[in-house]
Amino acid sequence: MAKHNGSTGPLNRRGFLKGAAGAAGGAAAVALGTTEQAPAAASAAAAPAPTPAQLDRDAGFIEPALPPRAAVRPGSDLMVQVLRDLGIEYVASNPGSSFEGLQESLVNYGEPPNVRPEFITALHEETAVDMANGYGKAQGKPMCALLHGTIGLQHGSMAIYQAFYAGTPMLIIAGRDNGFIQAHTADDMGALVRSYTKWDAQPKTLAESLTAIQEAYRQAITPPCAPTLVILDTELQKEEAGTMQVPRYLPPVIATIDPTTAREIAASLLAADNPRIEVGQLRTPEGVALAVQLAERVGASTSTRATAGPMSFPQRHPLCGPGADTRYDFRLGLEVGPADVALIGPRVASLHTLRDKGGIGFGGLRAANAEASAPGEAIKRSIALDAEASLSLIIAAVDAAITPAQRALITSRSAKHASANQEAYVSGLKQALLVKRKGWDNSPVSTARIYAELWPLLADEDWCLASPSNFSGSHHRELWAHNKPYSYLGTQGAGGMGYGAGACGGAALAARERKRIVINIQTDGDLNYQPGVLWSAVHHKLPLLTVMHNNRAWHQELMFLQYMAGVRGRGTDRAHIGTTLRDPFIDYAKMAAAYGMASEGPISDPAKLAAALVRGIASVKRGEPYLIDVLTQPR
Amino acid sequence: MNPLIKTALFVLLLLSASGATHSAESTALGNAGKGKQLYYAHGCYGCHGYSGQTGARDLVGTGSPLVASEAVFKMFLRQRGELSPMLPVTRMPNYARSALSDTQVHDLYAYISTFKLDAPALEQVPTLQNIVRLAGKPYKP
Numbered sequence: 001m002a003k004h005n006g007s008t009g010p011l012n013r014r015g016f017l018k019g020a021a022g023a024a025g026g027a028a029a030v031a032l033g034t035t036e037q038a039p040a041a042a043s044a045a046a047a048p049a050p051t052p053a054q055l056d057r058d059a060g061f062i063e064p065a066l067p068p069r070a071a072v073r074p075g076s077d078l079m080v081q082v083l084r085d086l087g088i089e090y091v092a093s094n095p096g097s098s099f100e101g102l103q104e105s106l107v108n109y110g111e112p113p114n115v116r117p118e119f120i121t122a123l124h125e126e127t128a129v130d131m132a133n134g135y136g137k138a139q140g141k142p143m144c145a146l147l148h149g150t151i152g153l154q155h156g157s158m159a160i161y162q163a164f165y166a167g168t169p170m171l172i173i174a175g176r177d178n179g180f181i182q183a184h185t186a187d188d189m190g191a192l193v194r195s196y197t198k199w200d201a202q203p204k205t206l207a208e209s210l211t212a213i214q215e216a217y218r219q220a221i222t223p224p225c226a227p228t229l230v231i232l233d234t235e236l237q238k239e240e241a242g243t244m245q246v247p248r249y250l251p252p253v254i255a256t257i258d259p260t261t262a263r264e265i266a267a268s269l270l271a272a273d274n275p276r277i278e279v280g281q282l283r284t285p286e287g288v289a290l291a292v293q294l295a296e297r298v299g300a301s302t303s304t305r306a307t308a309g310p311m312s313f314p315q316r317h318p319l320c321g322p323g324a325d326t327r328y329d330f331r332l333g334l335e336v337g338p339a340d341v342a343l344i345g346p347r348v349a350s351l352h353t354l355r356d357k358g359g360i361g362f363g364g365l366r367a368a369n370a371e372a373s374a375p376g377e378a379i380k381r382s383i384a385l386d387a388e389a390s391l392s393l394i395i396a397a398v399d400a401a402i403t404p405a406q407r408a409l410i411t412s413r414s415a416k417h418a419s420a421n422q423e424a425y426v427s428g429l430k431q432a433l434l435v436k437r438k439g440w441d442n443s444p445v446s447t448a449r450i451y452a453e454l455w456p457l458l459a460d461e462d463w464c465l466a467s468p469s470n471f472s473g474s475h476h477r478e479l480w481a482h483n484k485p486y487s488y489l490g491t492q493g494a495g496g497m498g499y500g501a502g503a504c505g506g507a508a509l510a511a512r513e514r515k516r517i518v519i520n521i522q523t524d525g526d527l528n529y530q531p532g533v534l535w536s537a538v539h540h541k542l543p544l545l546t547v548m549h550n551n552r553a554w555h556q557e558l559m560f561l562q563y564m565a566g567v568r569g570r571g572t573d574r575a576h577i578g579t580t581l582r583d584p585f586i587d588y589a590k591m592a593a594a595y596g597m598a599s600e601g602p603i604s605d606p607a608k609l610a611a612a613l614v615r616g617i618a619s620v621k622r623g624e625p626y627l628i629d630v631l632t633q634p635r
Numbered sequence: 636m637n638p639l640i641k642t643a644l645f646v647l648l649l650l651s652a653s654g655a656t657h658s659a660e661s662t663a664l665g666n667a668g669k670g671k672q673l674y675y676a677h678g679c680y681g682c683h684g685y686s687g688q689t690g691a692r693d694l695v696g697t698g699s700p701l702v703a704s705e706a707v708f709k710m711f712l713r714q715r716g717e718l719s720p721m722l723p724v725t726r727m728p729n730y731a732r733s734a735l736s737d738t739q740v741h742d743l744y745a746y747i748s749t750f751k752l753d754a755p756a757l758e759q760v761p762t763l764q765n766i767v768r769l770a771g772k773p774y775k776p
Contacts, residue, residue: 292776316774426770433763438696438754439688446689456765459772479766483774558681559691559725566728567719571735572677610762634681635690 050181058097058181075206076105076237081246082213083117084110088144088171090135090509092120092128094155096148098175098184101237103146117144120509120540122502123532125152129159129172129227130502130530131509133493134466136168137310138486138510140284142220147174149184153192159502162493163227164196165364167348169220169283170227172197173213177234189231195356196365198226198348206236207244214249222252223345223386225283254389257343259397261383262390265332265341266397270406272330274323274413275300279313280336280344280387285485287311287388291334294391295319297398299410301328301417305336306482309490314483319414321421334387338378345386364494432478444631445606450521450547451475453610457617462516466507467500468492471556472521472549473635486510497554498529501546505533508542508625517620520546522627524581524588525554534595537625544625545616548588550602551634553580558634592627601629665738670746673739679747682725687750691725696752705744712740 056062079102083091091106093099106119122128128145135143147156153174163170178185186192190200199219201212209232216228257265269275277300279291291313295302301323304313313320333339352365436448452475462484465476468491482488489507492499504520511518527548537544558579562572576582592599598619600612612628619626674680680690687694694702701711715729730740757763 314774314776317776318774426767429770430757430767433757433766434754437757437760437763438693438752439684439686440755440760441753442684442686442688444685446684448689452762452766456762456769459769481769483776553681555681556725558678560723562678562681563724563726563728564719566715566730566734569729569731569734571730571733572728575678633684633689635684 048182050183054181071238071240073241074101074105074237075209075239075241075244076101077109078206078210078241078244078246079213079232079237080105080109080117082210082249083144085246085249086142086171086214086217088117088142088217089513090120090131091117091144091146091173092122092131092506092509093146094122094125094128094148094152096152096175097180098149098152098177098234099146099173099232099237100175101234102173102175102232105237120536122536124530125155126159126498127502127505127530127533127536129156129163129170130499131506131533131536132170132172132227133159133163133166133168133499134489134503134506134508135510136163136170136506137166137489137503138464138466138507140169140287140311140485142169142171142217143506143509144171144173147172149175149177149181150186150189150192151184153189157193158496159499160193160227161196161362162496162499164198164348164493166490166493167225168227168493169225171213171216171220172227172229174229174231175234175237176202176231180234190229191357193229195352195358195360195362196227197229197355198224198351200229200231202231202233203236204233206239206241207247209236211247214247218250218252221283222254223283223389224348224351226348226351254386256390256393257383257385259393262393262397263401265394266401268330268340269294269298269300269332269394270398270401272328274325274328274330276323276328276331277302277313278331278333278336278339278342279304280334281305281309282311282335282388282485283386284311284388287391288313288485290388290391290395292317294395294398296414297395297402297410299414299417300332301421303336304482306487307477309488311485315487316425316481316483318418318421321417321424324413324416324420333379334391337382339380341381341383342379343383343385343387343390344379345388346384429478436475436479439633441606442633443604443606444551444633445604445609446633447473447521447549447635448475449606449609450549450630450632451479453613454519454547455480457610457613458517458519461617462514463487463519464489464507464511464516465519465521466504467520467522469521471523471526471635472632486516497526500526501530501533504544504546505537505542508537508544509540511543512541512623517543517545517617520544522546522548524548524550524552524586527588528581528586531591531595534592534597534625534627538596541623542625543620543623545613545620546592546625546627547613547616548601548627548629549632550588550629551632552582552585553634555579555634588627588629592629597625597627599627599629601627602631603628604631665741665743665745667742667745667749669739670742670744673735673743674746677735679743682727686753687747688753692727694747695750696754702744702747705741708744709737709740 107114125147132143132145147153203209203212212230216230220228275298277295279302282288288311302313302320304315304320306312306315331339333342335344349365439446464486465488470491504518508518561575561579565572565575589599589601616626616628682690682692683694684690702708712730715727
């Protein structure tokens with residue numbers, strides 16, 4: 001499929017560049033339907049630095065050479081139509097010339113324009129990708145991040161890396177202009193992030209571009225879920241589409257267990273006196289609903305990881321907990337063990353060997369490490385197939401095999417589980433409160449009190465805690481009830497800082513049309529990577545309450561340095577150097593105000609916290625994001 | 636082994652190894668004001684909270700024998716592991732005499748001895764009562 005050259009004007013840029021860059025054979029081949037891509041030919045020479053004329057063009061001082069006429073039906077309209085048909089709600093981006101055609105279609109094409117997808121203005125590409133990460137975690141489906149050439153892709157790469165580790169489905173599109181500023185272009189742009197994306201393509205024609213976007217979406221949502229990338233040349237965005245039609249999208253066919261195995265599992269669940277279902281992280285809300293259906297059908301007590309991340313069993317469901325009897329005689333694992341039979345679908349680590357073309361060998365992605373961390377030894381029979389996709393078959397097999405006598409037993413057993421689980425929950429909660437109350441009236445405010453004061457205000461709301469809680473005590477795990485697939489979105493993925501604010505922005509995008517509010521317990525160090533998220537939240541009226549966990553430090557690093565100084569006998573009185581945010585202190589309420597966000601603080605008196613939270617939640621429910629700066633204990 | 640028993644045994648070992656007994660130093664109060672400055676300057680609040688009650692290693696109300704007496708406290712500071720770890724850790728640092736003098740330890744101990752437990756009964760805090768009440772509400776999908 002040779003690419004059609006859409007340029008008919010006097011300046012045939014592609015032809016010119018073939019000669020100029022010596023890269024005629026360098027455009028990467030499209031590898032639709034595979035995770036492999038042919039390596040691009042090495043560029044004959046390094047890209048030259050931008051010329052003054054090119055920089056003037058970039059700054060808008062020089063008008064571009066115009067083709068004889070604009071396209072009547074530009075290719076980018078069809079690209080947007082593909083996104084629309086896929087159900088992409090948002091495209092987050094920091095604007096860039098390499099996708100000006102696509103951006104113009106996003107904001108002007110369709111009726112109404114700029115709706116599903118809506119262009120979301122991000123102030124940094126890392127923010128755009130983190131937003132897509134937060135959205136993907138909350139909804140279990142891709143959002144789109146649109147990046148500008150090599151520079152936008154590199155800005156976004158850190159967030160892509162985190163999303164890959166998290167296994168978040170995400171569609172990334174990068175614009176490419178092979179004749180504008182050479183440093184913004186590469187022959188094989190996908191190579192920049194190939195080690196930590198699932199699939200990428202650099203199509204050569206408009207028709208291929210449309211198919212590539214669909215395939216990228218399909219790959220992103222097929223286990224193992226992960227970010228995928230399509231590079232779209234600016235010429236393809238601007239060429240005349242004529243009568244070309246958008247190809248029909250075919251959803252992925254996800255491998256499931258066979259009917260015989262499904263019947264075996266169903267029979268084991270029904271024959272057991274005390275079955276148990278261990279529930280890990282599923283892919284979508286629909287998968288969570290199926291897990292609930294199965295547990296209710298067979299009266300099994302369940303575990304959950306809803307306090308640790310998204311897409312798991314509702315924590316306060318009557319069957320969730322240890323149950324009335326912990327001597328389980330059959331355990332089914334859904335993406336987790338221990339279990340007699342566990343369904344565990346493919347993980348991103350399995351892609352890494354194939355995709356790490358540079359042999360970088362990111363430690364945490366090596367398959368060996370992933371296998372070592374899996375609870376394999378506690379699983380008697382592991383089936384390497386996606387649990388969520390297999391649930392419908394198991395439920396159908398249960399329905400076909402269950403007897404009236406079994407139904408009666410299950411009803412009775414479920415009631416006992418419900419009573420025992422409620423008792424265990426309340427007992428555990430009271431024990432936790434005995435610890436959380438320590439330092440209750442301390443100033444600065446204890447992190448436990450922030451979570452405790454929030455919960456009564458949130459309990460009757462539809463809420464999502466989108467910020468990682470690992471640095472603020474994770475008190476929600478014991479104090480809050482995580483009953484939705486998106487109650488808590490988990491940690492950073494690759495443990496990198498700067499993720500929190502952007503991910504919360506994306507979760508708030510998911511929440512905006514769904515009457516949900518998003519809570520961001522925001523560590524101060526993290527916010528300073530991407531403070532511009534605050535502006536995006538205001539601009540797009542996101543239901544986002546940010547409560548600063550302002551301990552004026554990168555606290556983990558402070559403690560590391562203290563220990564290091566201690567073992568070297570040098571004392572800890574200089575460990576604050578490079579680990580604290582003082583001289584001057586940062587005023588986050590003013591920072592928020594500068595971005596147009598309603599805010600208050602800093603609050604150091606815990607007695608003033610609850611009223612501030614009430615004001616904050618009221619504001620967010622009006623569609624106005626709010627920030628409360630709280631000076632906190634370190635942890 | 637129970638962690639408290641392990642800690643107590645560790646403390647006994649420290650005491651026997653050092654020959655430490657309750658010294659005159661531990662019976663006279665140090666300067667809590669200077670101790671407060673040290674608590675801040677050395678970043679003790681980092682793990683123990685600004686009043687010893689929060690954070691990764693709270694000091695107050697834990698029953699830890701490591702802060703039960705100044706002699707033990709000092710031994711604990713002095714005899715922490717001194718091998719440089721290959722991986723970052725957030726354990727209690729070692730405090731050699733060159734880094735924190737006996738007098739400074741004396742003042743520091745005086746300061747942390749002023750910490751009082753602030754842990755109101757659940758019944759006294761409406762928020763905490765509310766949380767318990769909410770736990771009784773039936774599950775709503």
